[in-house]
């Protein structure tokens with residue numbers, strides 16, 4: 165009805181009378197049974213209704229029947245997996261960030277399960293909204309990790325149901341292969357240089373990442389000097405054309421200390437300086453960016469589009485580094501990437517989790533125009549080698565192929581889990597010379 169017709173028919177008054185009657189329960193049978201029926205009626209029409217009987221195209225209706233979790237040990241840390249089962253016999257897989265109190269993440273996933281059983285898993289945005297909005301208070305580390313793992317599994321099911329890889333549902337491919345980098349090992353400059361050379365020779369990486377030397381017991385000048393020596397040694401070992409990311413891991417709080425470090429490593433042309441200061445204060449990051457001539461990268465400790473909005477709009481960074489197992493999942497990361505794209509920033513996903521997280525990232529990267537490079541660790545040994553039936557293996561040019569199977573295109577190797585008992589872990593704490601703890 166057009167607005168003028170609505171008004172001519174006394175629509176506002178009629179609508180107001182109807183609303184008042186509904187609020188008073190008028191028109192419903194009186195008495196306890198009547199009130200029960202009224203309550204039941206009040207729940208009708210809430211939530212997403214089946215579209216055309218629940219069919220999506222030619223794919224039949226689908227309902228979530230169960231959500232399983234796996235907590236497995238991977239060396240000194242755990243990996244948290246989500247497996248969503250459906251009445252169509254299909255299952256979806258996801259990975260939640262290993263936050264430390266990983267049993268808590270499992271409990272949150274189990275709670276969300278009571279909200280999600282019976283829902284069509286392919287309505288990914290709707291189910292994200294259901295979890296996010298009903299939680300009401302913005303999720304912290306544990307809740308955001310739980311939502312992310314569940315969201316991945318919904319996407320896996322959406323792809324499997326449609327018979328296409330997830331990237332095909334995210335806008336298709338924007339590239340033919342996915343560029344990766346791996347972090348080097350080694351303490352001394354010589355060890356770091358040898359590790360860098362070996363990784364480039366073995367996997368053909370076009371980029372690497374390294375950390376700095378800044379134990380709290382070290383004087384500031386010494387930490388700057390030794391960090392610069394490490395970067396210099398790696399640069400000399402790999403030559404001028406391999407990109408080197410330098411991860412400060414938020415070991416500094418003060419902007420001017422980060423400026424001093426940046427000036428010390430600038431001669432070696434780093435690809436970026438990562439988490440150069442703590443991640444909470446975007447004004448401080450902006451101030452830093454105005455005083456250094458190295459691109460800045462940050463974001464692994466931030467999550468959600470609202471927090472990233474502030475970070476991205478600060479224009480302090482050249483690279484944002486959301487973690488797809490923590491930031492809220494694939495759609496949330498696509499939204500973060502779109503905001504970054506509009507500010508001329510690239511996305512370099514933080515990806516220290518398992519090969520399943522890598523697979524999820526590859527679909528994001530395949531479909532995202534301002535993707536730059538993916539953090540990666542070649543699955544050549546230990547849990548990383550065994551946890552998937554066919555983990556994505558980097559080719560000799562440092563790139564990953566884009567899977568073309570339905571869903572993520574990878575499956576968990578559940579038989580191997582019996583050899584991977586979970587461990588209790590927390591981040592190591594570093595102490596300054598005076599005994600006070602500092603961030604690691």
Ligand SMILES: [Mg+2]
Nearest residue numbers: 411438439464
């Ligand atoms: Mg980092």
